[in-house]
Amino acid sequence: MPFSKLGLPPALLNGVKAMGYVDPTPIQLRAIPVVLGGGDLIGSAQTGTGKTAAFALPVLARLGKHEARGPRVLVLEPTRELAAQVETAFRDFGRFTDLRATVVHGGVGYGRQRSEIQSGTDIVIATPGRLMDFLQEGTLRLDGLKILILDEVDRMLDMGFVKDVKKIIAKCPRERQTLFFSATIPPEIADIAAFALRNPTRIEIGIARTVNQSVSHAIYPVSMGKKFDLLVALLEKTDFHSCLVFSRTKHGADKIARKLKSANHSVAVLHANRSQSQRVEALEGFKSGKYEVMVATDIAARGIDVAGVSHVINYDIPANPEDYVHRIGRTGRAAAVGEAFTITTPDQANDIRDIERFIGQKVPQLKLDGFDYHAAPTFPVNAPQASHQPHGQGGYRPNSGGGGRPSHSSQHRRDGGAGRSTGGKGSGGQGNGGQRIGAPRYQDGPAPASGSTQGGGHAGPASQPAPQRGGLSRGTWRRRG
């Protein structure tokens, strides 16, 4: 069914068209009519499914025209980056309306946000901490609220926002529409849902356990000491467009980035210890193609929406299986294809088994052709504990000679098995802020946890080439407001 049959007004259909969307995604198809009809909704859907448009479009439709009084819609997001991204989406979709959206989050001054609120806005997209500040000082009132959207509720809980979220819900008028999105709905989230929603329609799409069909993923076992060498070799032998490398620690991310730079890669770094402006610069630079690699901690695992992330490499195995899905979900977004590699060490059998159990499939274990698994490490990596980081100094010298990565073909094969070629390459779309108030701003993230261990397993990579997506892209992620 095309967008035009969903009951959205022409101004929004034009906005959708301007975004380059042709057909609605499954969650859009199912959620838009429910929200347009005024009903409450619980959506179990990850980012990457088109969830933002699924709520933003019908909400904009319900608002109609700008009204100067207080906000009629509040969207709660767990991190500054997600808040900024969702604000951009509202602006993009609403570009042919006169509605106003304002983002409210920590990490930046209060002045501009305060004056935007005071000048009258229709939609506030906020992280809980800063929103509470504005509520407490009386700048923001929620009496006129018609629609409350709680997004990424499981993440808000992980980040310790439960109390704030409950307080905020309690400050909203009882007569309202509530939309509730969470990748998973464990009991404590079901409790909040029961407290916040009335007779909700349930929509489950792209459950967090599922690895996106368009991503092929594989494990690359290696000895601890050769992790970094393998990372460099993977990058070298892979024809990537842009690659997100995950480190478990902030310190590790910095070290990996430094070494990748010395191996002639253009590298951005994103983690919670970086300043707001550094984070914005990293993300924007990665989106624009200025940096081909971005090394990040798990703050980037959810929600980051950069067109053309062709590859994700888990330099460190994620601390919990759910993060595996979120991390590799950064590639293969919407209709693009991608590849994800996870570097593992022999002590990580249990972690791999946990991931495989969680996603309900075996992940193939591959060896990289041409990589000398027995040679002494160029960049020896010390055993875990200290932080899973590579140690060593100086620039990596690719055996193949030449500075940059070669253009084309990765040589990855299964343990003792057949060849496999690399696929994904994305389009490098550029995010483009909306018309009305403000511009997206970004923020701070949590410290990653730690875990460990090894395993086995074989399965066909879950890969399915798909057409590349057009349209705009934006960045994301999470943490307190």
Ligand code: AMP
């Ligand atoms: P989201 O799950 O909302 O983070 O969206 C993931 C990505 O899919 C974003 O880049 C959206 O712009 C894109 N997207 C959302 N809906 C559609 C659609 N109907 N057609 C094409 N791309 C879409």
